[in-house]
Amino acid sequence: MIILVKKNASKTQIDNLTETLRTLGVQTDTSVGTNHTIIGLVGDTSAVDVDMLNALDIVESVQRIQDPFKKANRRFHEEDTVIELDNGIKIGGGHFQIMAGPCSVESEEQILTVARAVKEAGANILRGGAFKPRTSPYAFQGLGAEGLRLLKLAKEETGLPIVTELMDASHIDLFLEAGVDIIQVGARNMQNFELLKRLGKLDKPVLLKRGLANTLQELLTSAEYIMAGGNSKVMLCERGIRTFETRTRNTLDLSAVPVLHQITHLPVVVDPSHATGYSRLVPPMALAATAAGADALIIEVHNNPAKALCDGAQSLTPAEFAETSKRINAILPYVWGK
Ligand code: PEP
Ligand code: MN
Numbered sequence: 001m002i003i004l005v006k007k008n009a010s011k012t013q014i015d016n017l018t019e020t021l022r023t024l025g026v027q028t029d030t031s032v033g034t035n036h037t038i039i040g041l042v043g044d045t046s047a048v049d050v051d052m053l054n055a056l057d058i059v060e061s062v063q064r065i066q067d068p069f070k071k072a073n074r075r076f077h078e079e080d081t082v083i084e085l086d087n088g089i090k091i092g093g094g095h096f097q098i099m100a101g102p103c104s105v106e107s108e109e110q111i112l113t114v115a116r117a118v119k120e121a122g123a124n125i126l127r128g129g130a131f132k133p134r135t136s137p138y139a140f141q142g143l144g145a146e147g148l149r150l151l152k153l154a155k156e157e158t159g160l161p162i163v164t165e166l167m168d169a170s171h172i173d174l175f176l177e178a179g180v181d182i183i184q185v186g187a188r189n190m191q192n193f194e195l196l197k198r199l200g201k202l203d204k205p206v207l208l209k210r211g212l213a214n215t216l217q218e219l220l221t222s223a224e225y226i227m228a229g230g231n232s233k234v235m236l237c238e239r240g241i242r243t244f245e246t247r248t249r250n251t252l253d254l255s256a257v258p259v260l261h262q263i264t265h266l267p268v269v270v271d272p273s274h275a276t277g278y279s280r281l282v283p284p285m286a287l288a289a290t291a292a293g294a295d296a297l298i299i300e301v302h303n304n305p306a307k308a309l310c311d312g313a314q315s316l317t318p319a320e321f322a323e324t325s326k327r328i329n330a331i332l333p334y335v336w337g338k
Contacts, residue, residue, distance in 0.1 A: 001026075001045045002063045005037040009058035014039070017058065024048055036060070046070065067263070069220045071227035072234070077265045083205050083233050085161045085181050089124050091205075091235060092267030092295045094336060098328065099163055099182075099269075099298040100321055101127035103311035104140065105147035113303045115154040117318035122325040125182070126151070126160040127298055131167045132310060133188045140309040148178035155179060163207055163298070169198040182207050187239055187274070190214055190222050200229015207269060207298070209237040216256055220264055235267045236260055237298065238289075240275030249277025249314070252285055257292040267295040273314045279305065282316055283324040290328050291335055297328070 005014060014037060018028045021039070024047050029040040041048065045066055053062045067073055080093035091097050100123035105111045115126050130147025132140065143150065151162045161181035166172065167189060175183060182205045189195055190211035199206050206226055210219045223234045238257065240250025252275035260268045270289035272282045286297050302308045302315035316324065 001041040001048060001050075001065055003039040003041070003053060004060040004062070005039060006058050006060045007035060009037065013058045017056065021048070067220075068217070069224040069264075071232065072220050072223045072264045072266055074263055074265045079265060081232065081234075081265045081267060083235060083267060085125075085205065087159065087161055087181075089161060091269075095295070096290075096332060096336065097125055097296045098123045098325060099125035099127045099296060100301045100325075102129075102302045102308065103273075103300050103315065104129045104132050104142050104309055105150050105164075106143070106309050108150050108153065110303060111150045111154045112157060114301055114318070115158045115160060117303065118301055118321060119158045119160055121318065121322035122329065123299075123301075123321075124160065125163055125296075126154055126158065127163050127184075127300070128154075129165050129310070131165060131171065133165070133167055133186050134310070142310075145174055148174055148180070151180070152178045155181075166195070166199075169195050172198065172202070176202075176204070181205065182235070185209060187211050190219065193222075193225055196222055196225035197229055200226045200231045202231055203233070204231070205233040205235065206231065207235045207237055209239050209271070210241065210256070212242045212250070214241070216259055216263075219260075223264070223266060235269050235296070236264070237269040237271055238275070238294075239271035248275070248281065250275050252276060252289075254285075254288055254292050257289065257294050261293060268293075269296040269298055270294040271298045273298070273300040273311070273316075277314050279314055279316050279320065282314065283320070283327065286324055287327055287331060290331060293335065299324070 021028050027042040031038045050062050082093040083091045100118040105128040130142050132142035155162050163182035165184040165186045184207045187209045226234050240252045243251040272285035300315045301321045305312040305315040
């Protein structure tokens with residue numbers, strides 16, 4: 001980190017600043033020029049608050065050289081992280097998977113029908129929300145604990161591992177008892193830091209979705225919260241961000257895939273369903289995400305989208321999912337070069 005100090009700063013002010021920085025555990029290297037004084041920070045600067053420095057009267061500007069995330073950083077961990085689920089399925093580092101299922105678990109018949117259909121069509125992981133983050137408090141909130149019981153049933157019958165969203169840390173035990181294989185943190189909770197810290201204490205894969213208006217760096221610092229607690233099984237999910245465009249539910253930031261691969265070793269998942277909001281847009285964007293190098297896709301599928309209690313407009317029918325899955329598998333060998 002480099003701090004550019006204003007011309008009129010006194011020696012005492014500069015000395016006070018370097019002393020404060022030393023108490024934060026960083027070494028400083030001050031170079032006094034004719035026009036400016038520059039303070040170089042050496043060592044681990046992750047505890048230094050850039051905004052706090054910028055707010056000081058004597059500071060002209062601050063430039064961060066080091067990324068504010070370490071454990072998620074490819075610079076310190078060159079190899080791709082491969083996440084292995086309890087049944088041996090792997091995600092990342094050349095292992096590509098498709099997660100599919102309804103937005104919400106609605107009934108035993110619904111989840112079993114969809115689970116059988118997506119398995120038949122080539123999905124390896126079943127998705128389904130039991131606790132739903134809905135914009136309106138009057139909208140269907142999910143079946144809660146009953147939804148987890150039904151997911152467990154679907155897992156027992158099909159053998160598919162399950163991924164479902166956790167909104168409240170007090171539900172963690174329920175999730176573990178239900179045999180949830182991947183805990184999803186939804187876009188709205190990407191910066192729920194207390195929740196992230198709790199997940200850091202588990203030995204369970206986490207699917208961390210990008211917030212509606214968050215940068216990739218913020219996504220990585222959120223991943224860092226989980227990893228700093230000791231849980232390194234984190235997958236990042238691009239699910240569209242909010243822009244000025246209104247013809248799609250969100251804007252799928254596909255460049256996030258290669259950018260994330262460059263700066264982190266964590267697997268990158270793409271959700272073309274929430275990113276676009278319309279089922280007809282899901283197959284082309286699922287293919288595009290595969291071509292861009294995603295390690296996994298998460299796709300909403302419903303046995304009767306018109307009657308779905310949540311996100312019917314973006315849900316594929318089992319037949320549409322089967323066709324999409326076939327096309328993804330057809331391009332995979334070209335993308336991964338094998
Ligand atoms: C979901 O996957 O069901 C969901 C609510 O997604 P997001 O958090 O990306 O909106
Ligand atoms: Mn949904």
